[in-house]
Ligand SMILES: Nc1ncnc2c1ncn2[C@@H]1O[C@H](COP(=O)(O)OP(=O)(O)OP(=O)(O)O)[C@@H](O)[C@H]1O
């Protein structure tokens with residue numbers, strides 16, 4: 709099985725940015741092949757990776773209910789369509805979950821999808837899952853064993869408490885997480901002592917490991933407003949170097 713890293717955190721904290729940077733890091737450090745999964749209904753990981761998406765797994769689940777050729781077993785159909793939905797890039801592939809399903813029972817579709825994904829995952833060294841805040845997709849798809857849960861927070865004391873609450877959702881969702889990490893994003897260059905103290909207290913109390921702090925990046929902002937992928941950050945960019953340093957730390961923990 710691939711090493712699974714799942715992103716979580718309140719809206720707008722930087723989950724997708726971190727997921728895209730992590731995919732780039734894994735590819736550039738030769739930890740390939742990587743499977744990137746966009747499990748946010750408002751999918752935009754593909755944009756930060758500079759990829760076009762044609763089919764989402766949500767659409768395939770609908771097809772499974774309506775348009776499976778009679779001669780084909782539904783499990784085989786699902787597997788075939790999941791392969792077709794893969795967006796292939798150098799060193800990594802991307803799958804997009806897409807919009808949640810409409811009314812009706814999708815239990816069978818979920819179960820076929822979950823089986824197809826598990827089979828697919830065997831071909832990858834790493835899997836990076838960008839989530840909506842709640843991580844429901846993970847439990848719905850039976851992806852309950854996670855190696856690293858990376859919760860992204862803004863640099864505020866309330867934000868850090870929210871991140872801790874999100875991390876605690878692993879219990880009711882019955883996820884088995886080996887390592888729970890906190891990443892504080894858009895932090896000032898000089899970390900205020902009061903913030904650092906609070907962050908460390910919350911981490912100790914909530915069984916979170918502090919991955920570290922990432923600063924606000926003018927370059928990330930520029931790329932975002934020009935709708936450019938994060939691959940365009942220069943390899944020497946200090947923000948990128950900082951992020952890579954933190955990812956090395958995460959990878960060193962197994
Ligand atoms: N360190 C940073 N420096 C500058 N801009 C950043 C940084 N981190 C994130 N951003 C910007 O903040 C916005 C939100 O980031 P991102 O989309 O990664 O968050 P998210 O948690 O995935 O949001 P959502 O909950 O909507 O999926 C984006 O415009 C992104 O470019």
Ligand SMILES: [Mg+2]
Pocket residue numbers: 723724725748838
């Ligand atoms: Mg996002």
